[in-house]
Amino acid sequence: MKTKTSKTTTRAVQCSAVLAVGGLLITACGSSGGSGSGQSATTSFEGRGPITYVAGKDTTGTVQPTIDRWNTLHPKEKVTFIQLPTDADAQRQQMIQNAETKSDAYTVLSLDVVWTSEFAAHQWIDKLPEQRFPLSRMLKPVVETAKYRGGLYAAPASSDGGMLYYRTDLLKKAGIGGPPTTWAQMKADCAKVKKLPEAKGMSCYAGQLQKYEGLTVNFSEAVNSAGGTVTDANGRPDVDTPAAKNGLDFLVGSVKDGTIPKEAITYQEEDGRQAFQSGKLVFLRNWPYAYALAAKSGIAGTYAVAPLPGLDAPGSSSLGGHNMAVSSYARNKATALDFITFMTSQDTTATFLKDASLAPPYASLYDDPRLIKQYPYLPVLKQSILHAVPRPRVVQYGDVTSAVQQEAYAALTGTKTSAQALKDLQQDLQKCTAQ
Ligand code: GLC
Numbered sequence: 001m002k003t004k005t006s007k008t009t010t011r012a013v014q015c016s017a018v019l020a021v022g023g024l025l026i027t028a029c030g031s032s033g034g035s036g037s038g039q040s041a042t043t044s045f046e047g048r049g050p051i052t053y054v055a056g057k058d059t060t061g062t063v064q065p066t067i068d069r070w071n072t073l074h075p076k077e078k079v080t081f082i083q084l085p086t087d088a089d090a091q092r093q094q095m096i097q098n099a100e101t102k103s104d105a106y107t108v109l110s111l112d113v114v115w116t117s118e119f120a121a122h123q124w125i126d127k128l129p130e131q132r133f134p135l136s137r138m139l140k141p142v143v144e145t146a147k148y149r150g151g152l153y154a155a156p157a158s159s160d161g162g163m164l165y166y167r168t169d170l171l172k173k174a175g176i177g178g179p180p181t182t183w184a185q186m187k188a189d190c191a192k193v194k195k196l197p198e199a200k201g202m203s204c205y206a207g208q209l210q211k212y213e214g215l216t217v218n219f220s221e222a223v224n225s226a227g228g229t230v231t232d233a234n235g236r237p238d239v240d241t242p243a244a245k246n247g248l249d250f251l252v253g254s255v256k257d258g259t260i261p262k263e264a265i266t267y268q269e270e271d272g273r274q275a276f277q278s279g280k281l282v283f284l285r286n287w288p289y290a291y292a293l294a295a296k297s298g299i300a301g302t303y304a305v306a307p308l309p310g311l312d313a314p315g316s317s318s319l320g321g322h323n324m325a326v327s328s329y330a331r332n333k334a335t336a337l338d339f340i341t342f343m344t345s346q347d348t349t350a351t352f353l354k355d356a357s358l359a360p361p362y363a364s365l366y367d368d369p370r371l372i373k374q375y376p377y378l379p380v381l382k383q384s385i386l387h388a389v390p391r392p393r394v395v396q397y398g399d400v401t402s403a404v405q406q407e408a409y410a411a412l413t414g415t416k417t418s419a420q421a422l423k424d425l426q427q428d429l430q431k432c433t434a435q
Helices: 063-073 088-100 113-121 140-144 168-173 183-193 213-225 242-256 262-266 269-277 289-294 333-343 346-356 363-367 369-374 378-386 397-412 418-433
Strands: 018-021 024-027 051-056 079-084 108-112 155-161 163-167 203-206 281-286 303-306 319-326
Touching (some): 108 113, 155 346, 155 378, 163 168, 183 203, 183 242, 242 262, 262 269, 281 289, 289 346, 319 333, 346 363, 363 378
Parallel strands (some): 203 281
Antiparallel strands (some): 155 319
């Protein structure tokens, strides 16, 4: 399922006017039917009865059992789980279609953290009553992803930070003391590991390089991990720089020299996870969810995670995650609010952590000794989330990500040089964020 909205086939992006809000530049050019005012009226959240919960495909197998628990306790307010494709862009497209037709088929939406501004500005989701959620106990950057113009439009459900998965057994056998902190070290480690007979046929590294949201994440991480930025502290594009080029060149050069195998240019999260689990990769960039699944696979006990490597020092992750919002066109909003409260509670998110290694929004869970015993990387992940770099918080996020994907992909596939791709991207992004 690869149909996508906002995918431009030329370099033209559709952004125009902008508003500067809270230091971030926010595009105000509504693309399709929304008022763009962002001033949604207070919702009364009335009505009880059956609702739906709409999210990307649950690759962890833990969501339906949690919904079943809710359904047993609330037989008159049952939740039906609607699973969308795993591809973030495809999820966004289906949710937007539902909103544009003002359909009541979707009640509670699991929104990627990067869609909050767009959905709130178009009034596709309701502003939530803040006091319903223990936001002060949650990690601050995570709460920020759920806000638009100071209002809370979604409840933080899970966070995400990119991590470097690596094969502890192979590194040890090759005489390597610990995970690499730089890209050069990672390449050198691979060269050593690949000399081992048990590493025959293995490739070095993969992330998510298919042309979809994952590429925006991996491109941004490469740029940030080389000391560059996609947008500066004021939200202005600043990607046509030597530092950003170093970042993009890491990805482009790695595809060229085989560090990243050719097929990895088609990988989303699940493809890379499967390649790593089946022993095809020494290193993998992925989100925390892959940790618990790998523990049930053939490589159980032979892998660990570390911070992402960078150019001269450890790199930085993009801030990922999902928040739960109420569709403006839904019925039974009192039930929806209760269900969101249940799904985003400390207890439920702790269960998602224990059973599926999903990164919780609650700060204290990262410091819990029992949880750290199960997931030793939790303190590192907490720091990685606290220092993660958010993707641009813009209403026209679809156009921004589309431009990034197009230019990064052109460089990866050799259609453009890195320098040209960054120059073109800078121009495209300026259209989305010019004053
Ligand atoms: C994960 C992240 C999300 C990101 C997506 C990209 O689901 O939580 O923020 O956009 O991956 O594929």
